[in-house]
Structure formats: structure tokens, C-alpha cells
Amino acid sequence: MSQIINISSSQLLLALVFILIAQASSFIYHLGLNRDITIGTIRTFAQLFLMGYVLTFILKSSNPFLVMSVFMVMVVSAMFIIKGRVKEKQIPYIIPTFLTMLVSYLATALFVSGLVIGITPWWEPRYFIPAGGMVIGNSMSALAISLERMFRDMRQQKELVEMKLSLGANYREASLDIFRNAVTAGMIPSINAMMGVGLVFIPGMMSGQILAGTDPLIAIRYQIVVMLMLVGSTAVSSVIVMLFVRRRCFGSGEEVLLTPR
Amino acid sequence: MVINPYMAPLLEIRNLSFAYEGSTALVFDRLNVVVQEGEFVLVKGPSGSGKSTLLRLICRLNKPQGGSILFQGNDTTTIAPAKLRSAVSYVAQIPQMIDASVEENLLLPFSFAINAGKTRPGTEELREMLSKFYLGDVRPDQSAMKLSIGQKQRLAIMRALLQKPLLLLLDEPTSALDQESAAMVFSIMERLNTEEHKTLITVTHIDYKPETVRPLTYTLAHQTLHLHESDH
Numbered sequence: 001m002s003q004i005i006n007i008s009s010s011q012l013l014l015a016l017v018f019i020l021i022a023q024a025s026s027f028i029y030h031l032g033l034n035r036d037i038t039i040g041t042i043r044t045f046a047q048l049f050l051m052g053y054v055l056t057f058i059l060k061s062s063n064p065f066l067v068m069s070v071f072m073v074m075v076v077s078a079m080f081i082i083k084g085r086v087k088e089k090q091i092p093y094i095i096p097t098f099l100t101m102l103v104s105y106l107a108t109a110l111f112v113s114g115l116v117i118g119i120t121p122w123w124e125p126r127y128f129i130p131a132g133g134m135v136i137g138n139s140m141s142a143l144a145i146s147l148e149r150m151f152r153d154m155r156q157q158k159e160l161v162e163m164k165l166s167l168g169a170n171y172r173e174a175s176l177d178i179f180r181n182a183v184t185a186g187m188i189p190s191i192n193a194m195m196g197v198g199l200v201f202i203p204g205m206m207s208g209q210i211l212a213g214t215d216p217l218i219a220i221r222y223q224i225v226v227m228l229m230l231v232g233s234t235a236v237s238s239v240i241v242m243l244f245v246r247r248r249c250f251g252s253g254e255e256v257l258l259t260p261r
Numbered sequence: 262m263v264i265n266p267y268m269a270p271l272l273e274i275r276n277l278s279f280a281y282e283g284s285t286a287l288v289f290d291r292l293n294v295v296v297q298e299g300e301f302v303l304v305k306g307p308s309g310s311g312k313s314t315l316l317r318l319i320c321r322l323n324k325p326q327g328g329s330i331l332f333q334g335n336d337t338t339t340i341a342p343a344k345l346r347s348a349v350s351y352v353a354q355i356p357q358m359i360d361a362s363v364e365e366n367l368l369l370p371f372s373f374a375i376n377a378g379k380t381r382p383g384t385e386e387l388r389e390m391l392s393k394f395y396l397g398d399v400r401p402d403q404s405a406m407k408l409s410i411g412q413k414q415r416l417a418i419m420r421a422l423l424q425k426p427l428l429l430l431l432d433e434p435t436s437a438l439d440q441e442s443a444a445m446v447f448s449i450m451e452r453l454n455t456e457e458h459k460t461l462i463t464v465t466h467i468d469y470k471p472e473t474v475r476p477l478t479y480t481l482a483h484q485t486l487h488l489h490e491s492d493h
Contacts (some may be wrong), residue, residue, distance in 0.1 A: 125492055161415075162322055163357035167370040168347030253321035254342040259282070 013136040016041070039146055053091065056128065064123045071109070071132050075102050078140040085144040088151045090258055096244035097143060100237055108233040116225050135233045138190060141233040143238055143241055146186030150242060154249050155258050157248060171247070171254040187236045191230045196226060213215050269334025271428060271460055272319065273295040273347075278327035279311070279318060288314055290484035291328065295429075300476045301454045304464040305489075306481035309464070312464035313354065316430040319462070320351045332428075343375040350426035354433040356410065356417035361389075363408075364401035366416065370424040379424060394419045394428060395445045411442025418449060422459075429453070431463040449469070 009098035019041050026033040058070055079098045086093070109132040114122035122128070154161065157178060172179075197203055198220075205226055209219040251257050268281055277292040288311040306312050317323040319330055321342055328335045337345055347370070358366050367387055370376045382390070387401050394415045399408065405416065414434060421429060431450065435443035451473045453459040464481075478489035 011340070030314060081315050142388050159353060159355065163353060164369070164373070165322065166320060166346055166351040167344070167373065167421065168350075168375040169373040170343040170375070173373050192413070251324055253338070254326060255322050 001193075017023065021043070056127075058125045058129065061125070064121070067123045067128060070125075070129060071106070072102075074133060074136050078136045080146065082140060082144045084226075085146045086151070091151065091245065091248050093147060093241075093245045093248065096248070097147070097241050099246065100240045101136070101139070101143070104233060104237040105132060105139065108135050108229055108236075112225060114228050116229075130205070132231070135229060138230045139234045139237050142186035142190060142238055145189075146182045146238050146242055147187045148246065150178060150182035150245060150249070151258065152226045153181060155260060158258065158260070159254050161207065163167060165254060171250040174254075175246055176250070179242055183235075183238050183242050187231075187234055190234045194231060196225055197223070203227070265336040269297045269331065271300075271317050271333060271470045272453050272462075273275035273334075274319075274328070275323055275331070277325070279314060279325045285315065286429065289318075289325075292485045294479070295472045296460065298427075298453070298460055299458050300460055301398050301451075301471065301476045302460075302462040303469070303471075303476045304481055304486065305461065305478060306464075306466065308466055310481045311484075312386065312481055313468070316351055316432050316462065316464060319428075319430060320346050320349045322351065341375075343373065347373075347375045347424050348426055349428045349430065350421040350422050350424065351430040352414075352417050352432060354432065354436055356413040358405040358408075358413055358416070360406055361404075362397055362402050363405045363416065366405040367420050369402075369425060382423060390423075394449060404411050409442075411438045411445070414438060414442070414446060415449065419447070422453070428460045428462070431461060433465055434463060435465065435467065435469075452477060 019037060022037050023034055025031065026037060053071070058066055061067075075098070079102065081096065082097065083094060093188050104218065109128055110122055113119045113127045116128055153174065159176045161178070163226040165171070193203075203211050203223050203226070206216075206219045209222065210216050249258055251258065274292060274294045277289050278287060279289045280287050292315075292377050304312050314323055318325050319337075321337060332340065332345065332349060334378065359369060362413075364384065364387060368381060371379065371381045384401055391397060391399055391401070396412060396415055396419075399412060399416075405413070408416065414437070418431070418434065434446050434450070438446065447469060450461060450463060451471050452478070454461055479486040480489060481487075
């Protein structure tokens with residue numbers, strides 16, 4: 001394998017040319033994105049450098065509590081991002097979502113690092129943190145899509161749901177279509193990713209490994225595990241979260257609690 | 262004291278109070294009413310007086326702030342919601358259909374667990390019923406979404422009846438209909454009461470005087486129900 005070529009600070013700054021192009025496009029066509037592009041660029045630099053230093057520190061440590069703390073911070077951050085995207089005031093969905101994310105991601109990361117890759121100890125940060133990060137990042141988007149869809153459909157189709165309730169349906173029967181559509185909407189990006197992987201795009205993890213000098217045949221094995229892990233964890237967390245949150249959309253008399261905005 | 266359910270009225274509302282979420286203004290203030298089996302009850306009142314809300318409270322689509330509603334002597338909060346709603350069927354002002362055929366819409370109640378033991382009508386039986394509901398020209402296999410609002414309203418009433426409820430709640434059943442369709446719905450309502458002995462509570466803001474039944478008419482005003490003078 002060839003030596004990894006380091007990117008110097010000046011070369012890194014050269015990459016800002018791409019941002020200048022984006023800024024120019026926004027300026028010329030009045031897209032109103034200049035501020036967001038600037039903030040996004042600063043955050044990309046700051047967050048990734050910070051993460052780099054944290055990872056360097058954690059990868060060297062052999063403290064499972066530290067690894068778990070980082071994992072916890074990742075889940076909490078994902079929860080805040082979901083909260084920012086799903087603007088729902090009537091139904092308290094934060095706690096069930098957070099608990100489901102925590103348990104299902106932990107189980108997935110454990111399964112992959114401990115059983116599939118077979119690392120000892122199971123919390124070995126070099127595997128556990130990236131695996132956990134990918135699961136959280138992917139599933140976070142799915143959950144945000146599913147939650148938004150469920151709340152929107154439940155409001156828009158309130159009369160239809162009430163019609164079914166009036167004909168003797170329980171809340172699960174009355175909202176079955178809404179539940180299915182919400183879970184499906186969240187899962188489609190992960191399934192599409194499986195369809196396009198290797199043909200339309202080369203996934204980030206595999207590219208990273210290949211750029212860092214790993215044999216592509218090993219890198220693809222890791223990537224396959226990651227793709228399957230992402231679909232599985234997204235399905236499990238979406239279904240569980242939607243089951244909990246759907247119940248919260250109904251009151252004790254199985255009446256629809258959501259009112260039009 | 263144990264109440265014998267067979268002696269209790271079909272529906273009894275005791276001291277019902279209700280205000281919409283986020284509002285302190287009471288829509289109902291200690292409202293009381295008793296409905297006996299076989300009665301034809303009309304609730305009149307201007308728009309916004311809470312007529313629809315009263316029906317929704319009876320079948321627990323809304324939750325009261327105070328008081329209780331008893332169905333056959335049992336507090337409705339102690340009855341499983343699905344069980345209550347298969348016995349007390351509510352038909353909304355704007356009829357809702359699933360995007361499927363007339364037959365699938367009519368058989369929708371039978372896809373729910375609570376109605377699993379009830380007899381499903383066959384296509385022929387449905388055809389006969391359709392003609393009784395002035396829907397003789399409607400085929401069971403045609404799309405329900407393409408029917409007129411008047412046809413949908415009659416179909417919605419027919420669908421609610423197929424699960425054989427003990428009490429039928431009709432929310433402004435003619436408000437969106439033309440005169441001809443409204444007359445058909447009124448005729449159906451009266452026939453259900455006189456021939457099939459169904460207990461009905463209908464809320465309406467229009468001046469409707471049944472021709473073949475003697476209703477108990479209430480007016481909803483000042484947060485409570487008042488029995489109409491002519492019915493005293």
C-alpha cells in the first residue's frame with residue numbers, strides 16, 4: 001500500500017475555493033444562502049477539528065466510561081437536531097424518542113462491534129464510536145422524517161381517523177395507514193442507499209478507508225456490514241418510536257388529541 | 262347500589278361541563294339529559310352553540326371537564342372506546358370515505374376487531390340496502406370517492422348502521438346537502454326510528470319538523486339543553 005498523503009493547512013484552505021463558488025452562486029442569483037454557507041463552513045471546520053482532537057484522545061484511552069460518555073453526547077445531540085426539525089408542540093415525543101434511540105443504537109453498535117466484527121473489548125473506541133456515529137446519524141434523519149410525517153398526516157387526516165374510530169376501530173386500526181406511511185417515509189432513504197451503493201455513489205466510510213490505504217476488498221466488507229446495520233437500526237428505532245408516539249397522539253378515550261394548527 | 266343495566270336509560274348525561282382546550286368559556290355547564298331506547302331526539306341551536314361537541318362527547322371523541330355520561334347505566338369511561346363506539350355510532354357532518362369501492366367502504370366496520378363476530382352482509386343484501394337508502398343506482402363496485410356529497414352522506418349513515426349500533430348520533434346530516442338530498446336523509450332517519458326502532462340523536466341548526474315521528478326536541482342555549490315547549 002502506498003503512503004497516505006497528508007493534507008497541509010494551506011491545501012485545506014485551497015479547498016475553500018468550492019465555498020467561494022457556492023457563495024458567488026448565492027450572491028448572483030439572490031438565493032439568500034450566504035449567511036448559512038458561512039456558518040456551515042465555520043461549523044464544519046470547528047466541529048470536525050474538535051471531533052478529531054476528541055477522537056485522538058479517546059482512541060488512545062482505554063476507559064469504557066469515556067467511550068460511553070461520547071456515545072451519550074452523540075445521542076443527545078441527535079435528539080436536539082430532531083427537536084429542531086420536528087416542530088410539534090402538542091404531543092410530547094422527546095422522551096420516548098430519546099430512550100428508544102439510546103437503547104436501539106447501543107444494541108446495534110454492540111452487535112456490530114462485538115459479534116459481527118468481533119472486537120474485544122466490545123467498546124473498543126476505534127470501532128464502537130464510528131459504528132455508533134453512523135447508526136445515530138442515519139437513523140436520526142429517518143426519525144425526523146417519520147415523526148414529521150406522522151404528526152402532519154394525523155392532523156390532515158383527523159376526520160378520516162375519527163370516522164374509523166366511530167365505526168368501532170381502536171386507535172391502532174384507525175391510524176394504521178398513517179403509521180405505515182410514516183415508517184416507510186423514514187426508511188426509504190436507507191433502502192435507496194442500498195440500491196445505489198457502489199453504482200451511484202461510493203459511501204463515505206469505504207472511501208475514507210480506501211483513501212487511508214485499506215485494501216478495497218476489506219473496505220467493502222466493512223461497508224456491507226454498515227449498510228445492513230443502518231437499515232436494521234433505522235427500521236427498529238423508527239417502528240418503536242412511532243408505536244410510542246402514535247399512542248401519545250390519542251387520549252385515554254382513544255380520541256385524537258392533535259388539533260389543526 | 263347495583264344498577265340493573267336493563268332498567269337504566271339507554272343514555273344519561275349528568276352535570277356535563279365542557280370547555281375547549283385553552284379556553285375558560287364553558288360550552289356546557291352542568292348539562293343533564295336522559296334518552297330512552299327508541300326515542301327520536303332532535304337537538305337544535307345556532308351554529309357554534311356546541312351541538313356537534315355534545316355528540317362527540319357522548320362517543321368520547323372529546324373529553325369533558327366534568328360530569329359523567331352513562332350508557333345503559335355504565336359510565337362511558339369504563340367501557341372500552343372501541344366497544345362503546347360500535348354501540349354508539351357517530352356520523353360526522355362531512356361524510357368521510359376511504360379511497361375504495363362502495364362495498365369496501367360499507368364493509369369497513371367489519372375489518373375492525375370489535376366487529377369481527379358480527380354478520381357481514383353479502384353483496385346482494387348490500388344492493389337491497391342501497392336502494393332503501395335511495396342509492397339504487399349506485400353499484401357496490403364503483404368508487405365511493407366519485408359519489409356526490411348527498412350520496413356519501415346516505416352511504417355513511419348506512420355504513421354506521423351495518424354494525425348494528427344501539428344509538429345513532431347524526432351530526433348536522435343535511436347541512437351540506439341540497440333540498441332533495443336532505444329530504445331523502447330525513448325520510449331515512451324517520452324510517453329507521455319508526456320501522457327499525459333505532460334510537461337517534463340528531464343535531465341540526467335548520468328548522469326541521471319530522472312528518473312521521475314525534476321527536477323530543479331540545480334547544481341548546483346558555484350552556485345547557487332546554488326541552489322544546491311543544492314537547493311538554
